[in-house]
Amino acid sequence: FYSSKTDPVTGAVKNTKYHQLYDLLGLVTYLDWVMIIVTICSCISMMFESPFRRVMHAPTLQIAEYVFVIFMSIELNLKIMADGLFFTPTAVIRDFGGVMDIFIYLVSLIFLCWMPQNVPAKSGAQLLMVLRCLRPLRIFKLVPQMRKVVRELFSGFKEIFLVSILLLTLMLVFASFGVQLFAGKLAKCNDPHIISREDCHGIFRINVSVSKNLNLKLRPGEKKPGFWVPRVWANPRNFNFDNVGNAMLALFEVLSLKGWVEVRDVIIHRVGPIHGIYIHVFVFLGCMIGLTLFVGVVIANFNENKVLTLLTVDQRRWEDLKSRLKIAQPLHLPPRPDNDGFRARMYDITQHPFFKRTIAVLVLAQSVLLSVKWDAADPVTVPLATMSVVFTFIFVLEVTMKIIAMSPSGFWQSRRNRYDLLVTSLGVIWVILHFALLNAYTYMMGACVIVFRFFSICGKHVTLKMLLLTVVVSMYKSFFIIVGMFLLLLCYAFAGVVLFGTVKYGENINRHANFSSAGKAITVLFRIVTGEDWNKIMHDCMVQPPFCTPDNSTYWKTDCGNYAGALMYFCSFYVIIAYIMLNLLVAIIVENFSLFYSTEEDQLLSYNDLRHFQIIWNMVDDKREGVIPTFRVKFLLRLLRGRLEVDLDKDKLLFKHMCYEMERLHNGGDVTFHDVLSMLSYRSVDIRKSLQLEELLAREQLEYTIEEEVAKQTIRMWLKKCLKRIRAKQQQSCSIIHSLRESQQQELSRFLNPPSIETTQPSEDMNAINQDNSAQPETSSQQQLLSPTLSDRGGYRQDSADAGKPQRKFGQWRLPSAPKPISHSVSSVNLRFGGRSTMKSVVCKMNPMSDAASCGSEVKKWWTRQLTVESDESGEDLLDI
Numbered sequence: 001f002y003s004s005k006t007d008p009v010t011g012a013v014k015n016t017k018y019h020q021l022y023d024l025l026g027l028v029t030y031l032d033w034v035m036i037i038v039t040i041c042s043c044i045s046m047m048f049e050s051p052f053r054r055v056m057h058a059p060t061l062q063i064a065e066y067v068f069v070i071f072m073s074i075e076l077n078l079k080i081m082a083d084g085l086f087f088t089p090t091a092v093i094r095d096f097g098g099v100m101d102i103f104i105y106l107v108s109l110i111f112l113c114w115m116p117q118n119v120p121a122k123s124g125a126q127l128l129m130v131l132r133c134l135r136p137l138r139i140f141k142l143v144p145q146m147r148k149v150v151r152e153l154f155s156g157f158k159e160i161f162l163v164s165i166l167l168l169t170l171m172l173v174f175a176s177f178g179v180q181l182f183a184g185k186l187a188k189c190n191d192p193h194i195i196s197r198e199d200c201h202g203i204f205r206i207n208v209s210v211s212k213n214l215n216l217k218l219r220p221g222e223k224k225p226g227f228w229v230p231r232v233w234a235n236p237r238n239f240n241f242d243n244v245g246n247a248m249l250a251l252f253e254v255l256s257l258k259g260w261v262e263v264r265d266v267i268i269h270r271v272g273p274i275h276g277i278y279i280h281v282f283v284f285l286g287c288m289i290g291l292t293l294f295v296g297v298v299i300a301n302f303n304e305n306k307v308l309t310l311l312t313v314d315q316r317r318w319e320d321l322k323s324r325l326k327i328a329q330p331l332h333l334p335p336r337p338d339n340d341g342f343r344a345r346m347y348d349i350t351q352h353p354f355f356k357r358t359i360a361v362l363v364l365a366q367s368v369l370l371s372v373k374w375d376a377a378d379p380v381t382v383p384l385a386t387m388s389v390v391f392t393f394i395f396v397l398e399v400t401m402k403i404i405a406m407s408p409s410g411f412w413q414s415r416r417n418r419y420d421l422l423v424t425s426l427g428v429i430w431v432i433l434h435f436a437l438l439n440a441y442t443y444m445m446g447a448c449v450i451v452f453r454f455f456s457i458c459g460k461h462v463t464l465k466m467l468l469l470t471v472v473v474s475m476y477k478s479f480f481i482i483v484g485m486f487l488l489l490l491c492y493a494f495a496g497v498v499l500f501g502t503v504k505y506g507e508n509i510n511r512h513a514n515f516s517s518a519g520k521a522i523t524v525l526f527r528i529v530t531g532e533d534w535n536k537i538m539h540d541c542m543v544q545p546p547f548c549t550p551d552n553s554t555y556w557k558t559d560c561g562n563y564a565g566a567l568m569y570f571c572s573f574y575v576i577i578a579y580i581m582l583n584l585l586v587a588i589i590v591e592n593f594s595l596f597y598s599t600e601e602d603q604l605l606s607y608n609d610l611r612h613f614q615i616i617w618n619m620v621d622d623k624r625e626g627v628i629p630t631f632r633v634k635f636l637l638r639l640l641r642g643r644l645e646v647d648l649d650k651d652k653l654l655f656k657h658m659c660y661e662m663e664r665l666h667n668g669g670d671v672t673f674h675d676v677l678s679m680l681s682y683r684s685v686d687i688r689k690s691l692q693l694e695e696l697l698a699r700e701q702l703e704y705t706i707e708e709e710v711a712k713q714t715i716r717m718w719l720k721k722c723l724k725r726i727r728a729k730q731q732q733s734c735s736i737i738h739s740l741r742e743s744q745q746q747e748l749s750r751f752l753n754p755p756s757i758e759t760t761q762p763s764e765d766m767n768a769i770n771q772d773n774s775a776q777p778e779t780s781s782q783q784q785l786l787s788p789t790l791s792d793r794g795g796y797r798q799d800s801a802d803a804g805k806p807q808r809k810f811g812q813w814r815l816p817s818a819p820k821p822i823s824h825s826v827s828s829v830n831l832r833f834g835g836r837s838t839m840k841s842v843v844c845k846m847n848p849m850s851d852a853a854s855c856g857s858e859v860k861k862w863w864t865r866q867l868t869v870e871s872d873e874s875g876e877d878l879l880d881i
Helices: 019-025 030-047 059-083 096-114 124-132 135-142 144-154 157-182 244-255 260-270 273-305 313-327 342-350 353-371 381-412 415-436 440-459 462-477 479-500 518-529 534-540 563-596 607-620 632-639 652-665 673-683 693-752 763-774 836-844 850-880
Strands: 002-006 013-017 203-207 226-230
Touching (some): 030 059, 030 135, 030 518, 059 096, 124 479, 135 144, 144 273, 244 260, 244 273, 260 273, 313 462, 342 381, 353 381, 353 440, 381 415, 381 440, 440 462, 479 563, 518 534, 518 563, 607 632, 652 673
């Protein structure tokens, strides 16, 4: 119930709690939720009504009636004030659902105000009670998904109506021809000894027997038990061809393939064998062709409303792929233990295919034990139960091995393992109870455990798993259709209680199948949904005097049926449920079956590709939580193979796009299994061919944004690298210059401050020494200032003052020898690298003599060239970068 959602406006991630409950509450408005609850409560109240407990005479049931009318009055007033009633664009009566709401409200209001105490059969009050049974249909209006089902069902009503007209025309043609062939020829006398109609009068004795094979030993002169009945010349009980209406009713029953063999046999027996071709031709044309055409139109109309017919082949494949991706889940398989110890060996054993196949064979072998009934009194049951106990211990050993190999927490992550643990625990409980009690109930429990164990095979085999997924997904997609069928069945059940609640028992109406209460009516109608003798139940509800006792005062005191009501009731129910709603379920199941069992050529991603992705995800998601950090997506993409593989040597930019898309999805937060799988599915198809327009535009906008952001990031990173290279070379140049200047400072210090000079002399002696040194002759020896280094390029630019002089090579620059005595103030000068004023001041303080001046000029020129070389190197470094 915990999840995170991204705000579409601000992009902020919000942690939501119970988001599924929020989504459910957001389906409709709060007012509609209140009315849904009120309608459901009212329907539950109607479930307690019966011919013997009527709402007119039960005050507790009237409370729900008053509550429903009051709340619906408030609802309609609010909607009329908000949307209008007639002329506004969203007026209530502009929608068929609004018209139905007003009709149901008026019926309920009239009934509540009238509240008739006596309701005669086939009267307006009884009709009002039947219309009151339409109340559950309000759910179709209140729930949007239910409205969508109705819209999809009736939007192509024109085609369904045309096919219905075709079938009715075919039935009319065959009914007219049947009247000409069989009118008056199917009747006979109930006395088998009478052949002609003229002789069929008087009474005759009919024998009564419990069984045809019962041979009673009669005494001489004693007759079999029987009674006297009048002779009657009559048609078969359930059908005849005396007029077009009865003929069409008989053919409609034949169209449902219920009782058509009985009709054929009667025609052959009473008219002639050659006339049996009539029924066979109608069954072929009406059922095999006409009814199949009707079913095909219903399914095609349902698919057209889903816009599937307008999609191209690639777009259909994309829709199928999205449906399969929605139900794909992580494997929840713990990783193999790192060490090679006991747990690792157990893991290898339990994951080996031979081990899994052996367990499946053992499950099938245990299921074979149920081929013989387990009876406590039968001695054969004891060895069967003993063998089942042995199988149970084997399955306990299997679960134990898996728990050891995967650890308890890892074993609990898989739903299939949980189911196996549950069934195994039930098996252990059964073994204990079996040896403790040893009665019929323990045998029954053991049989149930074996059946539960058999279902575990479905999740262990690929084909069976696909079949199980087909059933589960079909039930999920057809949920609202099933709910709609139940609401229709509920309406018909309430109406059946009013119309046929007191009908006398007949051939199929009995104490097990009748309409005396809503619960029993639902059971009968569910039986009719499967097509089980619906026509015979209809004829039992058509019973008329003299075969019943009429009472015109109230409908609950007569045991007669309603001919017209039964005809419309059962025919409409069978057409809506059997021919339309059930075929919609067939369409959904076929759609999902083709979805899971399509060939490799029809799939954008095969089952093996999805399985490989699940395995890789299982490797990356070490915590088995279904989410991974964003930085792990890079490792996952590098491990993929098959159609989902990303070649990093060829598609480096695509790899960056995919990684950025995952980072952008949750603002750098964790990504889920379906997030990564959806992104890969989009990247594995041609979106211009596979996506529909609206989805295509949204996807192109997203990819354009991703491409732009990735380009910005790439340029930003390139600039950062360039700046790093520039700074690295500048630091390298500065370090070289720094080393050069340190060496220059050392040489200059040695030149300016020779070791023989005592800098600690008194100041009065220093002046005498300077005077003596100035009188000494100039020495010819010269000291080298710099030696060539790796950063020097073999030459220097000439100074503007020396443009006409020949340029000396590096290493040939030597300073002339300077007078050795130097003042104390020179030694305390702070020489700074790169500072010309400092050097100039030093040189000026060296000696006022002419040789000293020339030495200073040489130093100044050398430093000028040195700085020129440094600036050239910096410019060349920038150009290189």
